[in-house]
Amino acid sequence: MVTANNALGKSEWYIMEKLWELAPRTYVQLCHELKDDPGWSRSTVQTMLERMTEKGVIRFEVVGRAKQYYPNVARDDVAVAEARSLLERAFAGSASMMMSTLVRKKQLSKEEINELYAILQGAEDKND
Numbered sequence: 001m002v003t004a005n006n007a008l009g010k011s012e013w014y015i016m017e018k019l020w021e022l023a024p025r026t027y028v029q030l031c032h033e034l035k036d037d038p039g040w041s042r043s044t045v046q047t048m049l050e051r052m053t054e055k056g057v058i059r060f061e062v063v064g065r066a067k068q069y070y071p072n073v074a075r076d077d078v079a080v081a082e083a084r085s086l087l088e089r090a091f092a093g094s095a096s097m098m099m100s101t102l103v104r105k106k107q108l109s110k111e112e113i114n115e116l117y118a119i120l121q122g123a124e125d126k127n128d
Contacts, residue, residue: 007085008057008078011039015048019058020075024068 008016018033019025025033027049034040049069052058057078060067091097099116102108108116 007082011044011048012052012057015045015052016057016071016075016078019069019071023070024061026066026068028066030069 014034015030018030027045030049031040031042031045034045049058049060053060057071057073058069059072060069062068087093087095087098091101103113
């Protein structure tokens with residue numbers, strides 16, 4: 001479970017996206033996929049995998065001589081934890097305050113507003 005104490009950094013999100021997309025991935029496969037991206041050396045990948053394993057957000061299985069890495073948390077669970085963290089930090093835990101700010105600052109398109117309305121209407125219907 002991702003919490004405020006082990007929230008994912010930008011680089012960790014990048015690796016998680018690779019694992020959510022297609023797991024398992026070995027260290028060599030991840031290095032190959034990241035080799036053209038600036039800042040991703042083999043040692044950086046190794047360090048990130050070790051750190052993420054310690055956090056508990058990924059796990060590995062040894063197959064032959066290679067470690068195969070898997071996500072240990074669902075993408076939705078991480079997204080909810082990150083959203084909750086943002087709400088707590090920036091909006092005193094209030095989703096309505098966040099939405100009000102986005103609307104007031106004209107940061108939502110008409111399409112996004114309609115989508116949000118449909119989501120809220122669906123949630124209201126489920127609670128009846």
